[in-house]
Amino acid sequence: MAWAVPIIYFHVTVFLIIMDTGHATENYTRRMEATAAGDIVIAGLFPIHEDVEEKKTSFTLQPPQPCIRFDERSLILALAMINAIEVMNKSPLLKAVNLTLGYLIVDSCADPSTSLRVTGDFMQRDNCYTESNTSTSGQPVMAVIGASYSEVSIAIARQLTLQMIPQISYSSTAVILSDKSRFPSFLRTVPNDEHQTAAMVRLLHTYGWNWVGVVTTDGDYGRSALESFVSQASEKGICVAFKSILPQSVTSHDAYSEIRAAATTILSNPKVQVIVSFAKSTHMRYLFQELKHKALRTGQSIESMRRVWVASDSWSSSNSVKVNATLRDIGHVVGFTFKSGDKSSIEDYLSRLEAAGHEFTRNNPFMKEFYLQLNASKGFEDTKLISEAVKNLRKHTHAATILSVEMAVSAITQTVASVCRSRDCKTPGTMQPWELLKPLLFQEFELRGKTYTFDSSGDINLGYELKMWCSEGGNNHFTEVVAEYHPSTNDFTYTNVSTKHLQDFQYIISKCSNSCVPGEFKKTAEGQHTCCYECINCTANYYSNKTDMDQCLSCNISREWSAEGSSSCTPKVVLFFSWQDRFAVALLTFSALGILLAVMVSALFLHQRDTPVVKAAGGPLSQVILFSLVISYISAVLFVGRPNSFQCKARQVLFGISFTLCVSCILVKTLQILLAFQFNPALQVVLRRLFKPYVMASFCVALQVIACICWLVLKSPSLQIVMQPTTLLEKCHEGSYLAFGVMLGYIAFLALVCFICAFKGRKLPQFYNEAKFITFSMLLYLISWMLFVPVYVSTSGVYLSAVEMVVILISNYGILSCHFLPKCYVIIFKKEQNTTTAFRNNVYQYSSKTSESISVSGSSVSEKQSIGQDFICALPPSLPATGYLEYGVVTTGTSSTSLHRGPATQHFLRRSSI
Numbered sequence: 001m002a003w004a005v006p007i008i009y010f011h012v013t014v015f016l017i018i019m020d021t022g023h024a025t026e027n028y029t030r031r032m033e034a035t036a037a038g039d040i041v042i043a044g045l046f047p048i049h050e051d052v053e054e055k056k057t058s059f060t061l062q063p064p065q066p067c068i069r070f071d072e073r074s075l076i077l078a079l080a081m082i083n084a085i086e087v088m089n090k091s092p093l094l095k096a097v098n099l100t101l102g103y104l105i106v107d108s109c110a111d112p113s114t115s116l117r118v119t120g121d122f123m124q125r126d127n128c129y130t131e132s133n134t135s136t137s138g139q140p141v142m143a144v145i146g147a148s149y150s151e152v153s154i155a156i157a158r159q160l161t162l163q164m165i166p167q168i169s170y171s172s173t174a175v176i177l178s179d180k181s182r183f184p185s186f187l188r189t190v191p192n193d194e195h196q197t198a199a200m201v202r203l204l205h206t207y208g209w210n211w212v213g214v215v216t217t218d219g220d221y222g223r224s225a226l227e228s229f230v231s232q233a234s235e236k237g238i239c240v241a242f243k244s245i246l247p248q249s250v251t252s253h254d255a256y257s258e259i260r261a262a263a264t265t266i267l268s269n270p271k272v273q274v275i276v277s278f279a280k281s282t283h284m285r286y287l288f289q290e291l292k293h294k295a296l297r298t299g300q301s302i303e304s305m306r307r308v309w310v311a312s313d314s315w316s317s318s319n320s321v322k323v324n325a326t327l328r329d330i331g332h333v334v335g336f337t338f339k340s341g342d343k344s345s346i347e348d349y350l351s352r353l354e355a356a357g358h359e360f361t362r363n364n365p366f367m368k369e370f371y372l373q374l375n376a377s378k379g380f381e382d383t384k385l386i387s388e389a390v391k392n393l394r395k396h397t398h399a400a401t402i403l404s405v406e407m408a409v410s411a412i413t414q415t416v417a418s419v420c421r422s423r424d425c426k427t428p429g430t431m432q433p434w435e436l437l438k439p440l441l442f443q444e445f446e447l448r449g450k451t452y453t454f455d456s457s458g459d460i461n462l463g464y465e466l467k468m469w470c471s472e473g474g475n476n477h478f479t480e481v482v483a484e485y486h487p488s489t490n491d492f493t494y495t496n497v498s499t500k501h502l503q504d505f506q507y508i509i510s511k512c513s514n515s516c517v518p519g520e521f522k523k524t525a526e527g528q529h530t531c532c533y534e535c536i537n538c539t540a541n542y543y544s545n546k547t548d549m550d551q552c553l554s555c556n557i558s559r560e561w562s563a564e565g566s567s568s569c570t571p572k573v574v575l576f577f578s579w580q581d582r583f584a585v586a587l588l589t590f591s592a593l594g595i596l597l598a599v600m601v602s603a604l605f606l607h608q609r610d611t612p613v614v615k616a617a618g619g620p621l622s623q624v625i626l627f628s629l630v631i632s633y634i635s636a637v638l639f640v641g642r643p644n645s646f647q648c649k650a651r652q653v654l655f656g657i658s659f660t661l662c663v664s665c666i667l668v669k670t671l672q673i674l675l676a677f678q679f680n681p682a683l684q685v686v687l688r689r690l691f692k693p694y695v696m697a698s699f700c701v702a703l704q705v706i707a708c709i710c711w712l713v714l715k716s717p718s719l720q721i722v723m724q725p726t727t728l729l730e731k732c733h734e735g736s737y738l739a740f741g742v743m744l745g746y747i748a749f750l751a752l753v754c755f756i757c758a759f760k761g762r763k764l765p766q767f768y769n770e771a772k773f774i775t776f777s778m779l780l781y782l783i784s785w786m787l788f789v790p791v792y793v794s795t796s797g798v799y800l801s802a803v804e805m806v807v808i809l810i811s812n813y814g815i816l817s818c819h820f821l822p823k824c825y826v827i828i829f830k831k832e833q834n835t836t837t838a839f840r841n842n843v844y845q846y847s848s849k850t851s852e853s854i855s856v857s858g859s860s861v862s863e864k865q866s867i868g869q870d871f872i873c874a875l876p877p878s879l880p881a882t883g884y885l886e887y888g889v890v891t892t893g894t895s896s897t898s899l900h901r902g903p904a905t906q907h908f909l910r911r912s913s914i
Helices: 004-029 072-089 092-097 112-123 150-161 193-206 220-235 255-267 281-297 344-363 365-378 382-394 401-422 433-442 498-507 582-607 612-616 620-637 645-677 681-690 693-715 737-760 771-794 800-829 836-855 861-870
Strands: 033-036 040-046 049-052 067-070 101-107 141-145 167-169 186-188 211-217 239-246 274-277 307-311 331-338 445-447 450-452 464-473 476-486 491-494 520-523 534-537 573-575 718-723 727-733
Touching: 033 072, 033 344, 033 365, 040 072, 040 112, 040 401, 067 365, 072 092, 072 101, 072 344, 072 365, 072 382, 072 401, 092 401, 101 112, 101 401, 112 141, 112 150, 141 401, 141 433, 150 167, 150 186, 150 220, 167 401, 193 220, 193 274, 193 307, 193 331, 193 464, 193 491, 211 220, 211 255, 211 281, 220 239, 239 255, 255 281, 331 401, 331 476, 331 498, 344 365, 344 382, 365 382, 401 433, 401 445, 464 498, 476 498, 582 620, 582 800, 612 800, 620 645, 620 693, 620 800, 645 693, 645 718, 645 727, 645 737, 645 771, 645 800, 693 737, 727 800, 737 771, 771 800
Parallel strands: 040 101, 040 141, 141 167, 167 186, 211 239, 211 274, 274 307, 307 331, 573 727
Antiparallel strands: 033 101, 049 067, 331 464, 445 450, 464 476, 476 491, 520 534, 718 727
16 A cells, blocks of 8 residues: 555645636736626726736746736826716616616727737636626626727727627727728727828928838827828828838837837937827837937937827826827927816716725725825825825816727617617517617617717717917926817817917928928929929919929910019900091091091082083092992001901901902093094094993902902901910901902002003093093002002011001002192182183194194195094083083184184084083
């Protein structure tokens, strides 16, 4: 039996080792819990401690790491949950269904691994036991409130989804958590980070900060927020100069080196005066310390570390950030927080907590730890200790997440009351957690008179409060709400105190390059940020009318122009032969004077229509000529003013037809006089029968009318706008220059014929001899229009119309002056010459000179007689039949031709009007 003793001893030893190992493992895995019994148990995960001790690299099973750095802010959130549950237990809502709520609050230590352990513990509550608390044993957790950080929420959400236990977070904002396909049981009472980053971008854009840095922590929250911010910032033209990603835990071995690198990056980018941070408060505390130390080590002033810090909700309300660095050193801190609510309930709870003393710590080991730490540092008496603890906790009652926790409790409570109104929920196991999920997502719930509901993504978006850190001197600072952000409008509503706190922001410049003023555009070098650029002047006919435009806008060159570096387009000046032009005024004056003279001459001729001068001038034909001159003067007026299509067509056609009529009548009158004095009697009789003055004039005009109609139908004149660099020249384009030439050429042809005929009749009687006047007027017309052609071809611009107008006026005045003004002079000042007797004497003198010229010619008597027989002289056709002159020649025995007065004989040819 001796051999049995060692064997028994060995087995006992092994058993004790196993028991000791199991006990040790239990001590490692067991965590502190704040609990309260109830029919429905709600679990709460809060980072009562900020982190866990640094993990050592090992390939064996390691016990959980101890949690470090007690966080008072998270403790107040846990107390807010306890208070909200106690309030709900007293509400008629739960009393109506005869239910009470219990809670199980655990510490996540801001560590995903730790959170997974504690979550696994309460998910297996039916199979575990505790040494001190068995009151909740057997009651499963029906819902979870938490966690705080997105990394933790993502980790436990996957775990809770296995049993579809509803999870409501009060501050996890990662965008990925809105994906219901991956996190169907996750909800939250805060908006996701897309709204927060949109608010940040809106703030940066408002103050023109487009060159910023970003500091964030590694992990799901930090990277998700960074990605969302960069995406939205780029849409608004905001560039990220650098991204500093810090390790998720400050206890990691490379945390300090990364923080030091981030501080170096910040100080080496002085143009980056605005930094957006999604880091945790602990990381920011160490970063500020490193910035200060590095500035001092490198000999820089403390002011060199001053920046505008745009804080996310992860640290915007933290009081623990400023250690060994004042707000004066840090610069400006403006942060986003969730909407805060009425804090009267939590204040009352803290008052009750202070009155209860140590009794309250009986089922809340976190409060016991808080008391112990506070007492260890300052050594208070019991009464003073509790008062000091409550005083410290009151500093954090402004935390916006308190409202989020209360909303989560309210949502679960009202969902439980709704589900359990018609069924038994008191007996354990009769209701499963997943049964609460659907009504929780779709039903409205109420808190302090306001109604809330989750959206399709399981979020509640109330917007944000924009808070500014303000200093009271030294290290004391407080936050003050300066604006509220509304996601629906992507805009801020500023409070009354915002002007005082935000007025310095307008002087802060955070840009890689200076702004390009209007008239310039940004030119970015290849490979550089779009916010780093040089400013280039806009080229001619391009402009920029805003600051920092990426490209210049084009002017509408058909109406506008701009010089180089212009900020706007200048309307092009419309040029035309204006009524206000001095040259135009002068020409219009001559036109008006010409019309007046023509009308006055017409009136005078009409009044003196029975006098020999008027009849010798053509009688009715003179009125037609004067009328055509008036129309021609009117056509000249159409060359002035802003042209239009009708005006372009009318002015050339009107001039062409009217002046053709004028020249045609002059031609007819010239031929009429030649017919009276230059042809032998036999031929006169034949020509007189063929000669039809009005038909001839009408025929000449008809040809011009046909040419003009073809011109208007086939290719008529039209308005043309010539675009010049700074002006618009409006002029008439003749349509077809061939047709234009035909019209003028036809008139020139008639004028040439008229000129030839007039030159042939230059030796007629003085009172009938208009050859020199017609010759001069036609010669003037032909010369002026010959000069017109090269001038018209070589001239461009406003005064092209004036060239033709001048030529028209010269032609009109030539005819008016040569044909009518001498007649007017005789009618008005030489009345004695405007008689029948005077005209007969003039004809007699002409006949005498003609006879003498024949006598002197040296011809034989027979030749003289022959010439005398052929010679005929008659009165002009416009003279009346009475008192006409009779001309004869001596045909026998004399050597000279004689003029006899007396009755007509067979030797005389009597001439009447043609």
